[in-house]
Amino acid sequence: MLPEVIAGNSDALAVDQQVPGAIVDAVMAVDEPQIYIDSAQIVPVCRHLKEAGFVRLAGITGVDWWPRSPRFEVIYLLQSLHDKRRLRLAVRTGEGQEIDSVTSVWRGANWYERETFDLFGVVFRKHPNLERIMMPADWEGHPLRKDYPVHGHKYSYRDE
Amino acid sequence: MREGYDHVASLDAEHELAIEDPSGLEYKGSQPGSGRRMTLNMGPQHPSTHGVLRVVLELDGETILSARPEIGYLHTGIEKQCEAKKYQQVVPLTDRVDYLANLNNNLCYALAVEKLLGLEIPEMAQWMRVLLCELTRVASHLIWLGTHALDIGAMTVYFYCFREREEILKIFEMFSGQRMMTSYIRPGGLALEPPRGWHKAITRVVERLQSGVDEYQELLAGNPIWVNRTKGVGMLPVDIMIDLGVTGPMLRAAGVNIDARKDSPHSSYDKFQFDVPTRTANDVYARFEVRMEEMRQSIRMVRQALDGMPSGPWHADAPHILLPDREKMKTQMEALIYHFKIVTEGYRVPAGSVYQVVESPRGELGYYVVSDGTANPHRVFMRTPSFGNLQSLGAMLEGVLIADSIAVMGSMDFVLGDVDR
Numbered sequence: 178m179l180p181e182v183i184a185g186n187s188d189a190l191a192v193d194q195q196v197p198g199a200i201v202d203a204v205m206a207v208d209e210p211q212i213y214i215d216s217a218q219i220v221p222v223c224r225h226l227k228e229a230g231f232v233r234l235a236g237i238t239g240v241d242w243w244p245r246s247p248r249f250e251v252i253y254l255l256q257s258l259h260d261k262r263r264l265r266l267a268v269r270t271g272e273g274q275e276i277d278s279v280t281s282v283w284r285g286a287n288w289y290e291r292e293t294f295d296l297f298g299v300v301f302r303k304h305p306n307l308e309r310i311m312m313p314a315d316w317e318g319h320p321l322r323k324d325y326p327v328h329g330h331k332y333s334y335r336d337e
Numbered sequence: 338m339r340e341g342y343d344h345v346a347s348l349d350a351e352h353e354l355a356i357e358d359p360s361g362l363e364y365k366g367s368q369p370g371s372g373r374r375m376t377l378n379m380g381p382q383h384p385s386t387h388g389v390l391r392v393v394l395e396l397d398g399e400t401i402l403s404a405r406p407e408i409g410y411l412h413t414g415i416e417k418q419c420e421a422k423k424y425q426q427v428v429p430l431t432d433r434v435d436y437l438a439n440l441n442n443n444l445c446y447a448l449a450v451e452k453l454l455g456l457e458i459p460e461m462a463q464w465m466r467v468l469l470c471e472l473t474r475v476a477s478h479l480i481w482l483g484t485h486a487l488d489i490g491a492m493t494v495y496f497y498c499f500r501e502r503e504e505i506l507k508i509f510e511m512f513s514g515q516r517m518m519t520s521y522i523r524p525g526g527l528a529l530e531p532p533r534g535w536h537k538a539i540t541r542v543v544e545r546l547q548s549g550v551d552e553y554q555e556l557l558a559g560n561p562i563w564v565n566r567t568k569g570v571g572m573l574p575v576d577i578m579i580d581l582g583v584t585g586p587m588l589r590a591a592g593v594n595i596d597a598r599k600d601s602p603h604s605s606y607d608k609f610q611f612d613v614p615t616r617t618a619n620d621v622y623a624r625f626e627v628r629m630e631e632m633r634q635s636i637r638m639v640r641q642a643l644d645g646m647p648s649g650p651w652h653a654d655a656p657h658i659l660l661p662d663r664e665k666m667k668t669q670m671e672a673l674i675y676h677f678k679i680v681t682e683g684y685r686v687p688a689g690s691v692y693q694v695v696e697s698p699r700g701e702l703g704y705y706v707v708s709d710g711t712a713n714p715h716r717v718f719m720r721t722p723s724f725g726n727l728q729s730l731g732a733m734l735e736g737v738l739i740a741d742s743i744a745v746m747g748s749m750d751f752v753l754g755d756v757d758r
Contacts, residue, residue, distance in 0.1 A: 261595070320414060325417075
């Protein structure tokens with residue numbers, strides 16, 4: 178049973194038919210729905226959507242809802258090149274959990290997943306090269322987490 | 338072996354004979370295919386990277402076997418800073434993401450916040466935004482053309498391009514008081530009333546740009562060195578480019594008609610007549626042609642905006658969002674209160690999330706803004722075109738010569754501030 182906000186959405190219907198039970202929730206963001214996918218099903222869903230025309234992955238990013246649990250949302254921004262329509266997927270995940278990498282579906286997911294790992298600490302399983310991309314390799318912590326301070330992480334001038 | 342280098346080869350042959358030794362460790366020179374590999378760090382400080390990009394090249398002679406771009410040298414944590422700022426304080430940060438296309442960044446952020454607020458922007462402000470964004474596109478493409486030509490060896494174009502760009506920057510200064518970090522487009526409309534005499538000033542610049550673009554096209558397109566260095570260089574199958582997240586002029590030069598101004602209309606772009614230039618050759622020269630044509634189309638749109646600029650207010654009727662002007666603030670009680678409230682506590686934005694796209698000079702620029710109902714954005718993700726485009730560098734440089742890598746990087750037109758944020 179699909180959530181009400183996407184009941185008439187043809188893409189969501191097709192996903193539900195191909196990968197039953199993958200859609201766990203959906204919210205109506207301002208102008209387009211954000212569809213929540215079961216974290217175990219993200220690769221089959223993405224593979225199906227790519228075959229259905231969403232050949233472009235515009236980006237992957239994260240949102241930290243700390244102290245809510247599970248704290249992270251990983252956002253996938255897709256676009257179809259036929260009619261240029263967009264689709265936004267999201268996966269909820271907690272600290273210490275892993276999500277399957279979608280690099281096997283879109284090669285371009287590589288850097289976006291590295292960035293999400295670097296800045297949020299979300300681990301992507303089966304990623305070919307999951308290293309830090311923005312921060313130095315020996316950096317401690319993940320800067321975009323909400324419990325990471327904006328000022329003075331390690332080298333604080335205020336303590337002196 | 339190239340013509341005229343035969344004597345070098347013969348010297349090499351003699352040299353090889355001289356150092357042959359019985360140990361079996363034979364010197365084979367550095368010709369391609371000799372099996373001697375070399376790892377070369379191009380950057381982080383290299384003039385052709387236009388910023389701080391490090392590319393680790395694996396070389397066989399002069400041929401690149403693999404290229405690995407290393408980014409992050411310019412990472413300044415802008416997205417993290419956004420979360421600590423109020424909505425109106427984020428605008429100056431967006432200037433600094435892509436410092437050659439600051440107004441497009443302002444526009445994208447402003448549109449995202451306006452969408453969350455459900456704010457209608459008056460037509461005059463929308464048209465003014467289009468006009469300024471298209472001027473930004475021309476200014477950005479002029480920088481690309483100048484530096485790209487300089488990398489390949491044509492120095493004169495660089496000076497011409499910067500001369501013309503300066504005229505555009507003077508317009509921005511006239512509007513906002515700043516040449517580059519304008520922060521002129523803000524949620525709710527524009528930052529200031531358009532200055533007196535703007536119409537005349539822009540008309541004068543546009544005349545000059547039009548003849549300038551034709552001149553540069555002639556300077557380069559008929560130049561045999563330019564054509565030899567750019568034609569048939571830097572090709573990549575189009576499906577791989579899409580897969581790797583390439584957008585903008587690079588993808589249009591590969592024959593894909595994709596342009597956010599047409600595909601997801603915003604800011605009255607649907608009221609303008611313009612073409613999206615595409616080519617199918619998919620090499621450095623095709624990207625040059627596409628960007629030159631884009632400059633002409635932008636000039637065309639600027640002319641349309643000059644002719645048809647609607648009259649009316651330059652900001653939305655939203656005093657709780659846009660700062661009042663100084664005169665009102667000093668004479669009206671309400672204006673003073675709004676000013677105080679915006680500066681001290683900002684404005685609350687309804688909870689929700691929005692992904693807003695505009696077409697930056699480099700490709701699809703998207704802002705994913707998440708609001709939790711407070712006066713600070715919960716998350717601002719910048720989907721920057723340079724990041725996606727640069728990801729294809731490794732695939733594009735495989736098997737090309739080092740000298741061509743400079744042409745390829747120039748044709749990508751990335752801005753490292755845009756990549757690293």
